[in-house]
Amino acid sequence: MSDPKQTSWLGDILGSVSAMAGGFSTTFKHLFRKPITEEYPEYKRPLPERSRARIILTRDPDGDERCVACYLCSAACPVSCISMQSTEREDGRRYAAWFRINFGRCIYCGLCEEACPTSAIQLTPDFENCRRDILTMVFEKEDLLVDHGGKDKTYNFYRYAGVVSGKGGKGEHVKEKKAVDVKTNLP
């Protein structure tokens, strides 16, 4: 026992007893603290805006559907729970004839939202979306479509698109150069 770090057995016992006393006093003090539990159905914690739960289809500031039925979300979806059929309006604007998300299969990864070029498909913090019957988890377009812009209130895809539609002709979009008259380029 020449090792100076080696304490006597009495010191060992005293040390461990005081360590235990520390632990017991800590738990005893905790007995009188207010529980930090949030009781869920009575108190619903406000969730961050970017929480990923139920998916919506938003509209642009003019009230038109943002979705242009490009199938990018459907392609990005790892569980293939998004399906749609694209079609075109008379003014040249594309939209989904039908749009279906199977929430029974959705894993709420948010890849569809990242893939969306028009900010149409968005995830909301509303996670209380449980059903007894799994077939009622299949949401059609009218269930998904909302009357607001979601997280991106001002963005309007067709103002930047450069496509002739109800939002303007060639050269009339934001940051678009005047249309070139091809005849003037002729040699």
Added chain:
Amino acid sequence: MIAWLVGFIVLIVKIAVVLGTLLFIAAYLVWVERKLLGRLQVRLGPNRAGKFGLLQPIADSLKMLTKEDIVPEAVDRTIFLLAPAVVALTALLMFAVVPFGEDITLGGRPIPLVISDINVALLFIFAMSSLGVYGVALGGWASNSKYSLLGGIRGAAQMISYELSIGLSLVPVVMLAGSFSLVDIVAAQARYPYVLVQPVSFIIFFISAMAESKRIPFDLPEAENELGAGFHTEYSGMRFGLFFIGEYVHIQVLGALLAVFFLGGWHGPYLPGPVWLLIKMMAVALVMIWIRGTLPRLRYDQLMAFGWKILVPAALINIVITGAFVLI
């Protein structure tokens, strides 16, 4: 004939009351434990079933009773079915020799408030707690699964090791009281409880009895996070419930024994005997819950080293010192 019949009826009533009380308290001890443990960990504990979650034990037992009683295919069927009953039964039987009050007189005949005052009650208790090991070891073995077997082996090793220190820690008490009968031991503590003269025995008995009832920090046989649920991994429904009941009855028996051997049994001022015994039992149970909320589980080698290298020698030294004092 009449006297015999009356005696028999009185005995049946006593057994019914004791069993009813034990099982009722066992159910509510679970509630107390979950609630108190919750508060120790700064959470609320069960509060949905009834006011303050008071109906939780009823909900739990309903759930257990209505669950499917699964017996896996590979098990040793007879032993598998019997093991939970052994655990619950031995725990309940131990209470048979615990005196819970002064003799009361009813219709001119004295009725002792103990189910059975046998003169080797202490040995009976050891016998029962040794039999309880079979429930754990055989339940783990008969399950025919690795986790259960490991839990059963740990249980057997732990409970046999700590039985030794329980036995040795009680020798000084027997020396002081001069009897194996729990009634005599309680009667001998009418003036002062033995914890005042035998603090070392008290601590050794408390620690080893806690190991015997497989509670944290000695819950190696069931160790959720290493063995699944240890010896009762394969059990479901009310058979699992029987293990559970056994554990919580064991806590009460431990409280009662601690009270009987060291805290003066049912002796106490003002209140009647059974109430005092109940208060002491509950105090011990609360301390055990507090310990559960504070200490982590021991490692297997620590457990063995603690039992064989610290508790047993300490108990032996204590016996020698007590013997010297008794002689003088």
